[in-house]
Amino acid sequence: MDPHTPSAPAPRAPEISTGLKPSTPGPARRSTADPVKALMHRHRELCERAVDPLEIAAGLEAHGVTDRTAVRFRHRDVFSLAEEMYARVPRDGETPPPPATERTPRARADWALLTLLPGALCAATVVGIRLTEGQSRLVAALVGFLAVSLAMRTALSRGPLGTADRGPTTGSSAWTYWLLAYAALGDGLLAAAVTGGPDALPTGAADAPWPMTTAPVLALTLSCVPAAWSAHLFAARARRKLAVSRGLEDFAASVRPLLLGTFALYLCALTALAALSGAALGEPAARPQVIALGALLYLARLLTVHGFTHAPSVVLTAATAAQGTxxxxxxxxRLPGCGFLAAPVDALVDLWGPGGIQTLSCGLGALALLIHGARKLTRASAHARTEAPC
Known part of the structure; x- marks a missing residue:
């Protein structure tokens, strides 16, 4: 009997061979050979909360996954990879709500009316400044400045120029106010400074030793309306192109002309408003300065709305520093032995006039943001973020 005792467990062999243990290595080998499954595990939260494959594609792109990377996962592009990931996510029989209504920005009367407030209040402030004198004019200017600032902040809190999860940064807001103040007072102060003035504080009159120009500020506040509509048009058309694109490169190629077209549309409207404001107030239109500053502020806000806040802050700071310098x-x-400090400024003023400083600083900043925006705003991830209610 002893020689046969080791063979006693032999009848269990068929049970073991037909059990689950031998089959467990199969799925384990498939999971290690399934790169998509590993990627889904790495981005599990993104896959679970996505309402369509486009959201997964945008999220993958935001994490650095490109079409070239998708080839390693046996897909031709990120969109195809996202479709498989979306299809493989278990959803417990729940059908997600259709995203078309939520993801396509629509024009609404509330933000459309809010964008009219800054221009209307600025026009009222200009009228108040022109109809008053002395201390009353100073009071009208201060009250108007506060009213326009509040209206501007309200207009930028909703709609295509508003941010749902990010309030305006303090630094960017401060530089924006500086740039607007320089548009009204800076050229007059610079022109007086290079000739030995000013001899008095600004009085609000165009013929004062330190003249104030209100036409540029009026044109810029009135341009909130075309700025909002241009941003709305860009966001809506970009979402539609995102829905029909089959690759990140195709999407970028189709959105880039859209970005340039809506930007040009805003500049055309701003140019017309600058001409009308100058004619109505009897002041020089200062179109180069207004166009450069408007382009800078528009691109900075558009990038901020889509989640790119660093570059606008840096460029606005640089433009402000150039004007302040x-x-x-x-x-x-004017200090003894320091006359050489004004040589560059004097040369630029002689060449382009006092407005050359503002035109150059804001124009170069706008060009930098346009190049940056052509890279960032043509990414699918820039149009999959949560936006302010429209």
Missing amino acids: ALASAFAS
């Missing part, structure tokens, strides 16, 4: 150099040159 020009003014400081003009005054510092």
